[in-house]
Structures are given as structure tokens and as C-alpha cells.
Amino acid sequence: STHASYARYHQTKLANLAFCSALKDRLESSNNNRIQAVACTPGVCGTDMFVHATTVMNGRPAPRSMVPSVEDGSLAQLKCIFDPTVQSGDLWGPGRDGKLEKTMMQPPQILVDEKTKKQIWQVCEDAVGAFEIQS
Numbered sequence: 001s002t003h004a005s006y007a008r009y010h011q012t013k014l015a016n017l018a019f020c021s022a023l024k025d026r027l028e029s030s031n032n033n034r035i036q037a038v039a040c041t042p043g044v045c046g047t048d049m050f051v052h053a054t055t056v057m058n059g060r061p062a063p064r065s066m067v068p069s070v071e072d073g074s075l076a077q078l079k080c081i082f083d084p085t086v087q088s089g090d091l092w093g094p095g096r097d098g099k100l101e102k103t104m105m106q107p108p109q110i111l112v113d114e115k116t117k118k119q120i121w122q123v124c125e126d127a128v129g130a131f132e133i134q135s
Contacts (some may be wrong), residue, residue, distance in 0.1 A: 006053075013041075014110075014111065014112070015120050016039065017039055017091065017105050017110055017112055018112045018116045018117050018119075018120040019117075019120050019121065019124060020038070020039045020091075020105060021037070021089065021105045021106070021110075021112045021117055022117035022118070022120060022121045023037040024036075024037035024088045024089045025117065026121075026131075026133050027088060027133060028088070030133045030134065030135045031135045032133060032134065032135050035088075036086070036087065036088040037088050037089065038080045038086055038087075038088060038089070038090050038091070038092070039080075039090070039091045039092075039105065040076035040077050040080045040091065040092045040093060041091070041092075041093035041094075042070075042074065042076060042077070042093070042094075043068070043073065043076075043093050043094035043098075044067050044068070045067055045068045045069060045070055045072060045073030046064030046066075046067050046068065046069055046070055046073075047070055047073070050062070050064065050067060051064065068094070068098060072094075072098075075094075075100055076092040076093045076094070076100055079092050079100055080092055089104065089105055090102050090103075090104070090105075091103045091104070091105050091110065
């Protein structure tokens, strides 16, 4: 069903944040300060996914002009790549006003706890093999 597919989509987003937070913890505990674990989100922007989602939900596509452009959606990625003030554990994306803002990957904003981080790390290692993090 459509509801189930969007629920899975949101679960994968949360799983990505949980993995990123677990990676940040492991990098810190190994004293690896050369690599940062950061996350970003474009928010809602005028992608094909937006058109598909609005078509499924409303029976017809919403105009892309209702939301920020794909280019604007890339700003969080660019910030995470190029801004030297971004730190491990940051989550960047558009706020309610559309301007970029940082959200810490921890409750209450992001429902990522120690149990979830351990579980997602284990599932990933089971899928691809053990990760070795060097200092």
C-alpha cells in the first residue's frame, strides 16, 4: 500500500541517521578526528519524488513551483561538504522558514538511542561484513 511504502521510506531515513550517529560514536571512541559523520536532508523540494508523492496522495501532481527548487534542496549537502564549521554529529537541512539549520542527531528531535544505534550497526555489518575503524 501507499501508506506502507511511505512508512518504509521514513524508516530508512531514520535508519540512515541512526547509522550516522553510531559512526560518529565509533569515530570518537577510536580517536579518529580525520573523518566526520554528518547528515543532511534536502527537505521537500521539486524533485520527481515530490511529483510522484503528490500524485499518489492527491490524485494529481502538485506544481513544482510550490516548493523550493532542486538546486535549493542541494544546499545542505553543499554545506556539509564545504563548510569547515560543520562538525561530526550534525544534521543540516532547511528549517520551517526554508533557511538551513542544524539539528543534533539525538532525542527529542531525532529518535536515535543507543539500542537503535547498536541494532542498525549490527544489521549493516551482517549485510556487508565487519567495519574496521582506524584512528
